[in-house]
Amino acid sequence: MYRRSFLAAGAGLAALAAPSLSRAQGSGGGAKGSPDVLRFVPAADIPALDPIWTTASQTRDHAFLIYDTLYGLDESLKPQPQMVAGHVVENDGRLWRMTLREGLRFHDNTPVLARDCVASIRRWAVRDSFGQSLMAITEELSAPDDKTVVFRLRSPFPQLPAALAKYSSPVCVIMPERLAKTDAFTAVTEPTGSGPFRFLAGERVAGSRMAYERFDGYVPRPDGVAQGSAGPKVAHFKRVEFLVMPDGATAASALQRGEVDFLRWPLIDLVPMLREAPGVAVTVIEPLGLVGKFRFNHLHAPFNDAGVRRAILPAFSQADYMQAANGADTTLWRDGAGFFTPGTAMASDAGMEALTAPRDIKRAKDALAASSYKGEKVVVMMPTDFPIYNAMAEVTGELLRAIGFNVDVQAMDWATAMQRRAKPDPVEAGGWSIFHTGQGGSEELSPVSNIWLRGNGKSAAPGWPESPKLEALRTEWLGAPDEASQKRIARDIQLQAFQDLPYIPTGQLFSPVAHRADLQGVVKGLPAFWNIRRV
Numbered sequence: 001m002y003r004r005s006f007l008a009a010g011a012g013l014a015a016l017a018a019p020s021l022s023r024a025q026g027s028g029g030g031a032k033g034s035p036d037v038l039r040f041v042p043a044a045d046i047p048a049l050d051p052i053w054t055t056a057s058q059t060r061d062h063a064f065l066i067y068d069t070l071y072g073l074d075e076s077l078k079p080q081p082q083m084v085a086g087h088v089v090e091n092d093g094r095l096w097r098m099t100l101r102e103g104l105r106f107h108d109n110t111p112v113l114a115r116d117c118v119a120s121i122r123r124w125a126v127r128d129s130f131g132q133s134l135m136a137i138t139e140e141l142s143a144p145d146d147k148t149v150v151f152r153l154r155s156p157f158p159q160l161p162a163a164l165a166k167y168s169s170p171v172c173v174i175m176p177e178r179l180a181k182t183d184a185f186t187a188v189t190e191p192t193g194s195g196p197f198r199f200l201a202g203e204r205v206a207g208s209r210m211a212y213e214r215f216d217g218y219v220p221r222p223d224g225v226a227q228g229s230a231g232p233k234v235a236h237f238k239r240v241e242f243l244v245m246p247d248g249a250t251a252a253s254a255l256q257r258g259e260v261d262f263l264r265w266p267l268i269d270l271v272p273m274l275r276e277a278p279g280v281a282v283t284v285i286e287p288l289g290l291v292g293k294f295r296f297n298h299l300h301a302p303f304n305d306a307g308v309r310r311a312i313l314p315a316f317s318q319a320d321y322m323q324a325a326n327g328a329d330t331t332l333w334r335d336g337a338g339f340f341t342p343g344t345a346m347a348s349d350a351g352m353e354a355l356t357a358p359r360d361i362k363r364a365k366d367a368l369a370a371s372s373y374k375g376e377k378v379v380v381m382m383p384t385d386f387p388i389y390n391a392m393a394e395v396t397g398e399l400l401r402a403i404g405f406n407v408d409v410q411a412m413d414w415a416t417a418m419q420r421r422a423k424p425d426p427v428e429a430g431g432w433s434i435f436h437t438g439q440g441g442s443e444e445l446s447p448v449s450n451i452w453l454r455g456n457g458k459s460a461a462p463g464w465p466e467s468p469k470l471e472a473l474r475t476e477w478l479g480a481p482d483e484a485s486q487k488r489i490a491r492d493i494q495l496q497a498f499q500d501l502p503y504i505p506t507g508q509l510f511s512p513v514a515h516r517a518d519l520q521g522v523v524k525g526l527p528a529f530w531n532i533r534r535v
Helices: 002-017 019-026 055-064 114-127 130-138 160-165 248-255 268-277 306-312 318-326 361-369 387-403 412-422 468-478 483-499
Strands: 038-039 071-073 080-081 086-091 095-100 138-145 147-155 197-199 209-214 239-243 278-282 291-297 379-382 406-411 433-441 501-507 513-516
Touching: 038 248, 038 468, 055 071, 055 197, 055 209, 071 160, 080 086, 080 160, 086 379, 114 130, 114 138, 130 138, 130 160, 138 239, 197 433, 248 268, 248 513, 268 278, 291 318, 306 361, 306 483, 318 387, 361 387, 379 387, 387 406, 406 412, 468 483
Parallel strands: 038 239, 379 406, 379 433
Antiparallel strands: 071 080, 086 095, 095 147, 138 147, 197 209, 209 239, 278 513, 291 433, 291 501
16 A cells, blocks of 8 residues: 555656646646557567567567458457458368468568468467467467468367457567568567558667658458457558657656657546546556466476465455556446356356455465465566566565565666566576566466466476376366356365466456547457547
C-alpha cells in the first residue's frame, strides 16, 4: 500500500509540474494531430526485433506492423484466413493444402512464396508451445509449388489454423526464406516482412524511437472486417512512430497535449485523470486481460526443488500483486486466477485453495525451513521502465524476505531483463532466479497455447521447467475426443501444476489503453495499426 500511495503522490506532482498540462485541458485537450502520422508509446522499449526470439509483447506489437500471418484471430478468437486464400482438408484431417493469396510481396519487393512460409513455420515451431505440438505429429511440411503449403500429419490436428493464427509471441510471422533459415535461438536483426508497414532501420534510436512507413505494395484481404489480427489490414496512416517514454506522467501529459496519440500502458494512477481529460479516450482492448506470472528458474538452486517453490504458496496473495500493479479499482483486476484464463472453458477450482485459503506467513516459513533451502541468494529481476512488472518485483522482494529467503532485487531496464532471462546461467555467473511477466488471457484458454505451462525442460520458455507428468497430460488433452474430456484433463493439469509449480499466477489484469479521442477504428484484441484513422 505504501508503494501505491507513493506512486500516486509522485504521479500527481509530476502532472502538476507540467505547465502545459492545464493549458491543454483549457484549450480542449491539445493540438489536433496529423492525419498521416500516428505516435504510439509502447509499454517499454523494444527488447529485440524478432518475435520468434522473444515473447515480449512490445516486440509482438512491433512485429504486427511489419509482418503478416497465414491466419488471423477475429474478436471471438476464431482463426480466419489471412495470407492464405483458403485451405482444403483431406484424408480424414491428416492432409492440409493451403493456397496463398495473389499479390503478396515482401518489403524488398520479392514475391511471398510457399517456401518462405514453410521456412517461417519451421523456425517458429522450434520456440512455440503450439508449434511444437503441431510439428510433433507432422510427417511432412512442404511447398510443392510457389502458392501451396502442404501439411501431411500422422493424426488429425483440427487446431492447425489456430496455431498459425495465435497473436502472442512467439508469433508465426512470415519472413523471407533467407531470414527464416536463421537458427530459432538467434535473433533476426533485419525485419523484412510483407505486412502493411515497412521498418525504417535508419531511424531507430535504441531506447527512444522506432519508425515505420506504410508499405504501398501491401494488398489487404478483399473480404471481411478488421477484427483482432484478422480481416483487411488497411493502413490509413502513412507513418507510425514508437516513442519510448519510461516516465508515465510525462507520457500522460504528452497525450493530453496531443504530442502523442496512443499510450499502450498508461500509468494506472493516472487513469482516472485521463478518463476526465478532454480529447482523450480510455478503453480496454483486451477483454480477457493479461494473466501475470511469477516465473522461477528451474535449472539452479534454490528453485530447482519443487518443495522450495511450493513453500511460497501459503503466503502468496494475488490481491497484493494486483493492487500493486493495477491499483485499488477492482474492475481492473481479478485475483483467484489459476493456470487457465478465469471464466473460460478449461478454468476450474482444482487445487485453487493453494492460492485462495487464508494467507499464513508462518506456514510459509515452516515449509521453507523443512525444504532443501540453504540460504542461496535469490535474484529477482526488476524492470524499472515497465511499471506493472516493477511493482510485482517489489512485492516479491518483500514477500520472500518475510518468508526467510536471501533476496537480491536487481533493478534494470526491460530490454536488459529480456536479454538476461534468455540465459540459463546460475546467479553467480550473472543469471537470475525469478522474473515477472504476463500473457494475454486469449493464450491461456488451453494447455496447448499456454507456453509457460510446458514441462519440456530446455525446450520450454525461459525458466525451463521439466515435468513429464505435465507433458503427458498435455498430450492426453490434445487427443481428448470432446470438451468434457478436455475439461477433466485440464483439472488434472492444474492439480499437477500446483505440485510442480512451473510458475505462480499473480492474477488477471484488465489494463486500459489511452488514446486521442479523434482516433476511430481501434481494433480490439491487440494494439493494431491498421483500420485506425484520425477523424
